[in-house]
Amino acid sequence: MTHPPASDSPAGTARATLPDEQRAGFDRLVHAVTAARGKALGAVLRGQLPGVEGVRWLRSEGLPPTVRAAALTPGQWLSLHATWLRLEGTPHAGVPQRGGGKASTTHGHAPGAQAAPRWF
Numbered sequence: 740m741t742h743p744p745a746s747d748s749p750a751g752t753a754r755a756t757l758p759d760e761q762r763a764g765f766d767r768l769v770h771a772v773t774a775a776r777g778k779a780l781g782a783v784l785r786g787q788l789p790g791v792e793g794v795r796w797l798r799s800e801g802l803p804p805t806v807r808a809a810a811l812t813p814g815q816w817l818s819l820h821a822t823w824l825r826l827e828g829t830p831h832a833g834v835p836q837r838g839g840g841k842a843s844t845t846h847g848h849a850p851g852a853q854a855a856p857r858w859f
Contacts, residue, residue: 744769754817756770764827765820772819779805783796789826 742764744750757765768787775783781804784793797804800815809846811819 742766742770746779749811749813750816753813753820757815761820761824764824768814768820768823776806780808781805783808787823792822792826
């Protein structure tokens, strides 16, 4: 279970403005972003948003990719959450889709690949 951010933090202030049904998702996002202490937000967002969406979000907020999560304002947390919700069903790194990210064949090769036949 993910703990909510401290109420006196920027993330906690942002959380207080959200409807109850969005708070659990917001808490998961905050935990994922803040768990990587010391990491640049650009790198952290690669695992949370698909493709280049993290870089786009940073640019739209006027933030460099080297900024840390601690520097985000309540408004930026809300903006990040809105972007995360909008892209929630989009496949991205770090989150396997249905099938667990495994090869779909039973013989251990990638989908569509076949072992070379042996002719003795």
